[in-house]
Amino acid sequence: MLQGKKIVLGITGSIAAYKSCLIIRQLIKKGAEVQVVITPAGKEFITPITLSALTSKPVISEFFSQRDGTWHSHVDLGLWADAMLIAPATAATIGKMANGIADNMLITTYLSMKAPVFVAPAMDLDMYAHPSTQQNLKTLQSYGNHIIESGTGFLASKLEGKGRMEEPENIVASLESYFAGSCSMKGKKVLITAGPTYEKIDPVRFIGNYSSGKMGFALAEECARRGAQVELVCGPVSASMQAAHPGVHRIDVESAKEMHEACLSFFPSMDAAILCAAVADFAPETVAERKIKRTGDDMLIRLKPNPDIAASLGQIKEKHQTLVGFALETHDEEAHAQDKMKRKNFDFIVLNSLNDEGAGFRTDTNKISIISQAGKEDFPLKSKQEVAKDIVDRLNL
Numbered sequence: 439m440l441q442g443k444k445i446v447l448g449i450t451g452s453i454a455a456y457k458s459c460l461i462i463r464q465l466i467k468k469g470a471e472v473q474v475v476i477t478p479a480g481k482e483f484i485t486p487i488t489l490s491a492l493t494s495k496p497v498i499s500e501f502f503s504q505r506d507g508t509w510h511s512h513v514d515l516g517l518w519a520d521a522m523l524i525a526p527a528t529a530a531t532i533g534k535m536a537n538g539i540a541d542n543m544l545i546t547t548y549l550s551m552k553a554p555v556f557v558a559p560a561m562d563l564d565m566y567a568h569p570s571t572q573q574n575l576k577t578l579q580s581y582g583n584h585i586i587e588s589g590t591g592f593l594a595s596k597l598e599g600k601g602r603m604e605e606p607e608n609i610v611a612s613l614e615s616y617f618a619g620s621c622s623m624k625g626k627k628v629l630i631t632a633g634p635t636y637e638k639i640d641p642v643r644f645i646g647n648y649s650s651g652k653m654g655f656a657l658a659e660e661c662a663r664r665g666a667q668v669e670l671v672c673g674p675v676s677a678s679m680q681a682a683h684p685g686v687h688r689i690d691v692e693s694a695k696e697m698h699e700a701c702l703s704f705f706p707s708m709d710a711a712i713l714c715a716a717v718a719d720f721a722p723e724t725v726a727e728r729k730i731k732r733t734g735d736d737m738l739i740r741l742k743p744n745p746d747i748a749a750s751l752g753q754i755k756e757k758h759q760t761l762v763g764f765a766l767e768t769h770d771e772e773a774h775a776q777d778k779m780k781r782k783n784f785d786f787i788v789l790n791s792l793n794d795e796g797a798g799f800r801t802d803t804n805k806i807s808i809i810s811q812a813g814k815e816d817f818p819l820k821s822k823q824e825v826a827k828d829i830v831d832r833l834n835l
């Protein structure tokens with residue numbers, strides 16, 4: 439899986455830097471080409487001579503080569519690589535990555551990187567457990583970076599043994615499994631809806647909901663990672679929601695009507711659609727042209743039904759197409775999900791309940807059941823990235 443792959447290995451100032459030699463050895467043994475980019479602090483822990491001897495390439499650390507002033511282009515590296523791995527990644531580097539502080543060659547390379555980025559944190563437990571580190575890791579993950587951690591992952595509640603860099607063989611295995619999955623959906627096209635819809639009341643107010651888009655974006659990234667071409671139709675989400683993978687084409691819409699039109703135009707050429715958006719079922723019957731002023735004690739807004747996107751696609755679905763829906767419920771969860779699956783002609787439906795802690799809107803985690811004709815499968819609480827894998831596995835494309 440790593441044969442011929444070009445890997446940029448970023449090394450930072452951690453005691454675990456010596457383990458990067460083992461990572462390089464294993465990557466090269468598996469046929470990869472490795473280019474090291476090291477931070478100034480990284481060089482305090484391991485010498486560039488050792489690293490260039492192992493990779494058969496000069497190590498890049500400064501913007502200019504000290505000898506002849508040659509300019510090292512981080513942009514070229516960003517285009518050259520099939521993946522970037524930062525191992526070990528210190529709290530300082532993780533913080534700079536999360537906030538775009540481009541004060542060394544490694545960070546500028548990261549910011550120019552077109553390929554997927556893997557980050558193996560290395561620090562002591564207190565630094566790792568600090569809310570700022572945890573927040574920075576979450577930020578990196580929301581940018582589509584892959585965090586490789588020792589233990590069960592930073593989203594788990596237990597922190598024992600955390601912070602220590604994952605063992606080199608497991609880091610290399612993560613890259614291998616990434617590349618193994620990266621062609622399983624090659625040539626396939628998937629439509630994904632994400633986020634909320636906003637239904638205008640007047641120029642300053644709307645009817646909306648709490649969807650952040652995190653679940654839909656995780657699904658888009660996962661399909662693209664497996665080689666699919668993704669049309670991501672997304673409602674108004676925060677500016678921090680970014681689909682990093684070049685295989686994701688994003689179409690921004692605001693209302694259910696706009697989302698409906700976009701989905702209808704894409705769906706006929708798709709192999710599958712996953713409808714994760716929280717679409718408003720109703721919109722104000724009329725939109726006031728000017729801001730509505732307070733007049734009496736109460737106020738009435740008359741609503742009209744929005745188009746049901748899922749049901750429309752369910753009606754025109756062809757045999758070769760797979761249609762997947764979501765159900766967000768607060769009570770009688772399974773019965774409601776079963777009903778939606780039949781009414782909207784879904785091949786399967788993903789049920790998440792607001793009664794489960796860490797599930798549903800805005801969280802980085804979700805707890806789902808997948809319901810199909812074959813029955814019901816329950817999954818434990820996982821990161822939305824892991825949940826996306828479980829869902830995409832079942833597309834059978």
Ligand code: PMT
Binds near residue numbers: 650716717718719800
């Ligand atoms: O975005 P996050 O903060 O990460 O939160 C994720 C989520 C909670 C929004 C997501 O996991 C989820 O459950 N999405 C569907 C929410 C929802 O609106 O469910 P529903 O039961 O109202 O709708 C059922 C299905 O029909 C959904 O696939 C929905 O996209 C679709 N639908 C609903 C109404 C409508 N007018 N058109 C539709 O296509």
